[in-house]
Amino acid sequence: MDWDKLRIFHAVADAGSLTHAGETLNLSQSAVSRQIRSLEESLNATLFHRHARGLILTEQGELLFDASRAMSQRLEAAEARIRDSKEEIFGELRVTTTTGFGSLWLAPRLPKLYAQHPDLKIDLMLEERVLDLPMREADVAIRMKEPSQADLIRKRLMSVNMRLYAMPAYLDEHGRPSTMADLAQHRLICMNTTSTQVSAGSSFTQEILTHDIQSMLTVNNYFGVLQAVLNGLGIGVLPDYVVQDFPELERVLPQDESIEIPVFLAYPEELRHSKRVAAFRDFVTEEIFEFRKKMQRLGLR
Structure with a gap:
């Protein structure tokens, strides 16, 4: 041909x-x-x-x-x-992760990465579908479960829990629930349980829905859930990493949360020596370390 x-x-x-x-x-x-x-x-x-x-x-x-x-x-x-340089970090890096983690946690931190490596070009692909790294649909993935492919290098970054949050003004007006059953008197904001998401998040939402929730707003990503919560629409099911950047949120029913969701960074074995991948990996690892320290300092973990 x-x-x-x-x-x-x-x-x-x-x-x-x-x-x-x-x-x-x-x-x-x-x-x-x-x-x-x-x-x-x-x-x-x-x-x-x-x-x-x-x-x-x-x-x-x-x-x-x-x-x-x-x-x-x-x-x-x-x-x-071939173009990877020992002295410089440049070129395109295709990064995939979920819409929620990418928009709420990763994207706000990328200015630091660009400050370190201004010639880097990040193509950030946010979707719930798991892209095939060995087939090079992306270079690096941050996933909410351990990758199953054997030919990937993987690193566990942290764990996430799904929790309930609301704005204080909403709770002042509508009351603070003390049990799951009290949620029936509130509007719940969550991802639809049929939407693509981690099973722990879906299971936690399904548990809440057994309490005869009358008023709901469902969104197909956590960015939308967060925006509705920040605008005082109700009580939202959100990943716990949002509270560092949105400290005005108040946790509801602190005794209730999902099981832990592991967060992994993965990339193909063939990119083991890529300078761009190494720069991104080191950046995310450092940001996770700082994130954990701040969460512990605030007593949020």
């Missing part, structure tokens, strides 16, 4: 347009079109459905795009490792 044609195909599939792919590749639309047509003829297959609104991959096109995407990721990883 002609590598140049495959590169052009990948750009077209990624852009969904001959024109946009041509701009990326510095080629004319007609040149791109000729290369795609030639590739289709060599494979004896139609790779795109042509529509007025753009190009849509056929089933055969999807198969080829999956292969070209995996190859592209591998090549990017190889280039990154």
Whole structure:
């Protein structure tokens, strides 16, 4: 298979347009079109459905795009490792973690990392789906359970508990519950138990819901839950790491919480010597250490 044609195909599939792919590749639309047509003829297959609104991959096109995407990721990883410098930390690092941890804990701390390494480019991918590190969907993951793949380097960072929090003004107006049963008189804000989340969080929420909760707001991520709680809407189920950055929150029913949720940092064995990965790992480890110290000082752990 002609590598140049495959590169052009990948750009077209990624852009969904001959024109946009041509701009990326510095080629004319007609040149791109000729290369795609030639590739289709060599494979004896139609790779795109042509529509007025753009190009849509056929089933055969999807198969080829999956292969070209995996190859592209591998090549990017190889280039990154080759360019790793002993003196400098630079280049792109793709980090994946959950929406809640990424938006509420990690992102607010990234200015410190950029201050240390201004040439680093972080691609932060926040989603509940577990990306495949060995297949290079990401370089580094922070996960709320121990990774199962054998070819990953992993480091346990800390543990998290799901707890109940509310704003003092809300509790002053509606009362402070003393038992789980008292939550029936309050509005509960939580992730929907059918949403993708760690099982400990879902189990804790399901336990609360056995107490005949009448008024609820469900959100598909903890960032939304936090915003509703901060605006005095009710009592929220939130990970305990939020209280360091939002000390105005008041814990409700301090005797009740989920089981511990382990937090792991993981990356592929092949990135063991990556300077960017090492810089990110060391940064997160130091931030976790400072986080634990402050939590202990405040008596929150």
